[in-house]
Amino acid sequence: MRLRPLVATCWGLLLAFGGAEACLAVGQSVPAIQGLPFEIGRLEADAAPGGHPRLFFTAAEVERGRRRTAEDGGGRDVLLRFLAMADPKLEAEIKPLDEGWWGEAATKPWEATYPEVYVHTCIEPTNYAHGAATLATAWLLTGQERYAERATAMLMNLAGYSFRAEHYDVGMNYAGWGIHALKAYDVLFDRLGSGQRAALDAMMARLAWAVARNDVYWIDNGIGGGLNNHLAWHKAMLGLLGLFYGRPEMVEYCLHGRRGMVSLLEEGLLDNGLWCESSLIYQFAAVDPMLVFGNCQRRVGFQPSILEIVGANGRTLKQAYDAMFDVLAADGLIPPIGDAYGRRVRLWEASSYEVAWAAWGDPKHAWLLRHNDRRGIDAVFAPALPADVPAPAIRSLLRPEHGYAFLRSSEGASYWDSDARCAFLTYDRSGVHSNADKLSLMLFGRKRLLIPDVEGISTTPHAFSSEIQRQLNRGGLSQNTVMIDGQDQRGTGRLLRLVEFRDLRDEKRVSACDDEGLLYEGVRQMRTVAMAADYVLDVFQVDCGGRERQIDWVVHAMDEGAKAPDELDPELKKRCRPFALPKAGAWRWLRNGRAFVPSGAIELRWGNGEVLLQLHMGSAGVQDVILLDYPASDRPDSGRIPTVIVRTQGRRMVFAAVWIVSDLPRSAKLGLLPPREASLVYEVTVDGAARQHLVPRLVDR
Numbered sequence: 196m197r198l199r200p201l202v203a204t205c206w207g208l209l210l211a212f213g214g215a216e217a218c219l220a221v222g223q224s225v226p227a228i229q230g231l232p233f234e235i236g237r238l239e240a241d242a243a244p245g246g247h248p249r250l251f252f253t254a255a256e257v258e259r260g261r262r263r264t265a266e267d268g269g270g271r272d273v274l275l276r277f278l279a280m281a282d283p284k285l286e287a288e289i290k291p292l293d294e295g296w297w298g299e300a301a302t303k304p305w306e307a308t309y310p311e312v313y314v315h316t317c318i319e320p321t322n323y324a325h326g327a328a329t330l331a332t333a334w335l336l337t338g339q340e341r342y343a344e345r346a347t348a349m350l351m352n353l354a355g356y357s358f359r360a361e362h363y364d365v366g367m368n369y370a371g372w373g374i375h376a377l378k379a380y381d382v383l384f385d386r387l388g389s390g391q392r393a394a395l396d397a398m399m400a401r402l403a404w405a406v407a408r409n410d411v412y413w414i415d416n417g418i419g420g421g422l423n424n425h426l427a428w429h430k431a432m433l434g435l436l437g438l439f440y441g442r443p444e445m446v447e448y449c450l451h452g453r454r455g456m457v458s459l460l461e462e463g464l465l466d467n468g469l470w471c472e473s474s475l476i477y478q479f480a481a482v483d484p485m486l487v488f489g490n491c492q493r494r495v496g497f498q499p500s501i502l503e504i505v506g507a508n509g510r511t512l513k514q515a516y517d518a519m520f521d522v523l524a525a526d527g528l529i530p531p532i533g534d535a536y537g538r539r540v541r542l543w544e545a546s547s548y549e550v551a552w553a554a555w556g557d558p559k560h561a562w563l564l565r566h567n568d569r570r571g572i573d574a575v576f577a578p579a580l581p582a583d584v585p586a587p588a589i590r591s592l593l594r595p596e597h598g599y600a601f602l603r604s605s606e607g608a609s610y611w612d613s614d615a616r617c618a619f620l621t622y623d624r625s626g627v628h629s630n631a632d633k634l635s636l637m638l639f640g641r642k643r644l645l646i647p648d649v650e651g652i653s654t655t656p657h658a659f660s661s662e663i664q665r666q667l668n669r670g671g672l673s674q675n676t677v678m679i680d681g682q683d684q685r686g687t688g689r690l691l692r693l694v695e696f697r698d699l700r701d702e703k704r705v706s707a708c709d710d711e712g713l714l715y716e717g718v719r720q721m722r723t724v725a726m727a728a729d730y731v732l733d734v735f736q737v738d739c740g741g742r743e744r745q746i747d748w749v750v751h752a753m754d755e756g757a758k759a760p761d762e763l764d765p766e767l768k769k770r771c772r773p774f775a776l777p778k779a780g781a782w783r784w785l786r787n788g789r790a791f792v793p794s795g796a797i798e799l800r801w802g803n804g805e806v807l808l809q810l811h812m813g814s815a816g817v818q819d820v821i822l823l824d825y826p827a828s829d830r831p832d833s834g835r836i837p838t839v840i841v842r843t844q845g846r847r848m849v850f851a852a853v854w855i856v857s858d859l860p861r862s863a864k865l866g867l868l869p870p871r872e873a874s875l876v877y878e879v880t881v882d883g884a885a886r887q888h889l890v891p892r893l894v895d896r
Contacts, residue, residue: 223397225404230411232452233444238400240384240392243441247384250377250439250491252335256576260336263575270575274336277572281333284326285345289352292319297360305362309660316360317368318656323349324372327379332572335382343386350379354394358405363418366409367425370432373402374487377435399436403445406432414453420627422463422471424481426454431484438491449488450501456485460515461506465596467521468514473626474533475522476540482515483547490554502554516551520559521592522601524639525615527566531644532599532621532637534628534659534669537652537828539644541566549573558584586611591698591726593705598623598690602703602726604640616640616856618724618731622693622707625686632674633684633691633714634707634722636733640856641806648674649751649836651784652828663829667784671749672838673825677720677737677850678747681777684714694721694891702727706891717742721893730863730881731854736893739846748841748850752801752808755827755834760799767791767799774821786824786835793817800860801837809855810839811863818843853879 224236248257263270296315300308330346333339353376358369380387380395387395410429412418419425434449434456436442450456463471463481470481489502489512505511519542522530527541542548543566550573552560562584564570586608592601598621605615619637623629630648638646650668653661671678678684691713694706708721717740725732737746752759761768774788793814801808819842824835841850853865861882868876874889 225400228404228408228411230415231407232448233442235400235403235407235445238396238403238436238440238442240380240396240440241389243439245441245495248335248381249495250381250435251494252382252576253494256494257335259578260575263579264336269570273570273572273574276569277329278333278337281329281342284330284349285341287322287326289323289348291352292323292356294357294359300360306660308362309364310655310657312360312362312364313368313657316362316365317371320353320356321372321375323352324375324379327353328375328382331379331382336572336575343383346379347383347386347391350376350383351391351394354391354398356398356401358401361409363413364425366406366413367428369402369406369409370428370484373399373406373432374435374484376402377439381439399440403433403436410454420472421454422459423627424470424472424477427456427459427481427484430454430456430459431488434488435491438495438497446492446497450504456488456501456512457504457506460485460510460512461508464510464515464518466518466594466599468510468516468518469522469594469597469599470515471597471626472533473623473629474535475519475529476531476535476538477533477628478515478519479545479547482512483550485512486516486547486550486554490550493554513551513555513557516548517557517559520563520587521589521594522599522619523589524617524642524644525605525610525613526639526642527563527611528639528644530619530637530639531648531650532619532623532632533626533630534664535648535650536658536664536668537650543567546571546573549577552580553577559587562586591703593693593696595690595693598693598707600693600696600705600707600724602705602724602731604703604726604728614641616726616731618703618726620705620707620722620724622691622709624688624690629686630669630674631671631684631686632676633687633709634720634735635674635676636722636724637675638731638854638856643753643803643806645753645806645808645856646675646854647751647754647836649825649838651826651833654829661829663784663826667781667826670781672781672785673751675750676722677735678749679715679718679737679739680745681747681782682715683781685716687713689713694723702888704888708893710893718744719893721891723890725888725890727879727886729855730879732865732877732879732888732890733850733852733854734875734877734890735850736875737848737850738893741846743844743846746843746845746848750810750839750841751825752837752839753803755836757801757803757837759822759824759837760801760839761789761822763800763802771822774819774823776823784826785838786826788821788823790819790821793820796865797841799839807857807859809857809860809863810852811855811865812841812850812852813865813867816843816845816848817841849875851877853881855881 264274327346327349330342334342430449437445470478492500561580589610590606591603600620602618617639651663655661670683691709697704703726706723710719719738721736723734770791771789774790776788797812799810821840825838827834864880866878877888
């Protein structure tokens with residue numbers, strides 16, 4: 196086995212022992228790992244106290260699940276959907292896992308092996324581990340032996356896995372499918388022979404060793420910024436093995452060891468419980484493994500549980516699940532900020548709230564689950580939902596530690612499931628999963644994401660390292676912000692400056708700025724977003740100092756089903772001329788460039804047949820309005836998302852826009868009145884009704 200000499204303290208003993216195949220066989224102890232405060236040694240399930248299953252199901256939960264699926268119509272529907280997923284696995288081919296690919300991959304730089312490592316250490320073993328857990332659960336609920344027999348065959352197909360591969364990701368990959376395998380082992384335990392259990396125990400010891408050494412490597416080298424969801428997966432796997440095998444020192448390490456779960460909560464949660472990696476989709480990547488572990492602690496009575504522990508600064512795991520209610524659109528959509536891989540997820544689609552409901556019994560979680568008409572199998576094992584639960588109240592919110600502001604046109608419980616608008620502005624620092632999205636705006640309304648930060652969906656197995664994610668999705672052309680000279684913003688470990696946040700009855704407003712040139716050298720910027728009763732005012736001020744720059748105001752509208760402005764306006768179509776897009780970098784992904792020079796106010800519309808989005812914008816100083824198509828995926832024949840770039844060349848620019856969401860076109864006018872010492876003054880007139888706004892001026896600090 197060839198090993199890359201990365202960190203001697205972490206890998207030296209492995210070299211001395213001659214690799215996984217030489218030291219991790221059945222009946223032998225795994226070697227010690229320097230930097231780990233305990234030795235894994237041998238794992239023997241027969242010596243652990245308690246019956247089975249005990250970790251992932253209790254006898255009471257199994258009885259509840261059987262009763263619910265037999266007597267309750269909703270529970271029966273859940274079971275039928277689950278069996279429709281399980282039954283094809285009864286016929287799936289079972290083939291030995293080939294680890295020979297690693298011989299060649301071990302000679303390559305890690306950055307070049309992301310996709311194959313993901314396929315071979317995650318996707319392929321997960322097929323069997325998840326299949327085994329699914330079929331074992333089907334057996335628990337139905338008692339049908341065919342499920343147990345096939346689950347056993349799938350589980351035993353993993354028993355010889357050597358865990359040879361090394362990579363940043365393997366610890367999390369191994370933990371992800373290892374948890375499924377442990378769940379199947381827990382359920383099937385009493386059906387297995389002593390030889391099968393010994394083989395699985397040896398595999399679990401190799402799993403613990405591989406995950407632990409990867410965990411030590413991450414911590415010693417500060418991978419992922421030091422606070423990362425990978426660490427939570429490492430700790431969850433080791434802690435679950437500690438619970439299963441009666442090894443309290445492994446549980447202690449999971450909770451309180453270096454970068455243990457408690458310290459991850461204490462340092463990784465910001466504001467009221469949002470995870471720190473600058474992507475709301477990644478919220479659950481960090482906390483879900485903690486929740487799984489905590490529920491297993493609850494079942495075996497291990498105290499204190501991560502479900503109840505209160506860490507420094509009052510941090511708890513439950514905060515991470517409650518905090519997500521505050522960031523949602525009225526239809527439950529999670530803003531796709533940062534790395535989201537083109538996904539659009541509503542909070543009630545997150546299956547972890549089934550586990551959260553079982554753990555804490557919070558009415559908010561029950562209200563959320565009632566929105567999901569396709570609940571997963573965890574629902575039948577958990578307590579029944581109450582018949583009537585109130586909707587949680589919501590309002591406009593500022594999350595200053597994360598650099599997020601949410602302006603809402605409706606507040607209280609009536610916000611949910613309504614046509615209410617929500618404007619979301621970010622001035623976040625550059626976390627590990629952030630994009631070049633500072634001062635970017637998203638707008639929700641009429642149960643639609645109307646102005647989205649966008650990403651072309653990757654069709655390759657590992658989206659994080661995909662070409663489209665690296666070249667296009669993380670850059671400025673995928674956000675609704677300003678780009679300078681066609682280049683992306685620089686990353687910064689600092690928040691931009693919050694200028695103001697106001698939550699008044701008739702106007703919600705936020706202003707944030709980069710007045711130090713953090714994003715672009717020598718360029719100061721400020722964006723103000725104001726939510727009024729029937730429109731949103733959006734003012735973006737840019738000052739490039741004494742240097743003339745290309746300044747692009749970028750915006751994306753709706754989704755690939757929306758009609759672009761020149762499709763809705765025949766006169767505009769006639770005015771457009773072909774526009775040659777650059778062929779290099781992110782620009783090469785964009786298509787169908789066309790442009791026009793505005794002769795008066797810029798008025799654009801987008802529509803999808805159900806809702807109309809209107810933009811009214813001043814044209815002073817605008818050189819070109821460029822329309823183009825953003826790719827919905829990395830396939831050449833993919834659909835397109837309408838995109839607009841408003842471009843100027845100069846030292847200063849103020850982009851002032853009014854956004855209106857409606858069924859039919861509405862008349863609107865935007866006027867700039869004489870400025871005041873500290874403010875720009877705008878008058879917005881919609882359908883004859885006028886309102887004035889004072890917008891903070893971008894001035895030298």
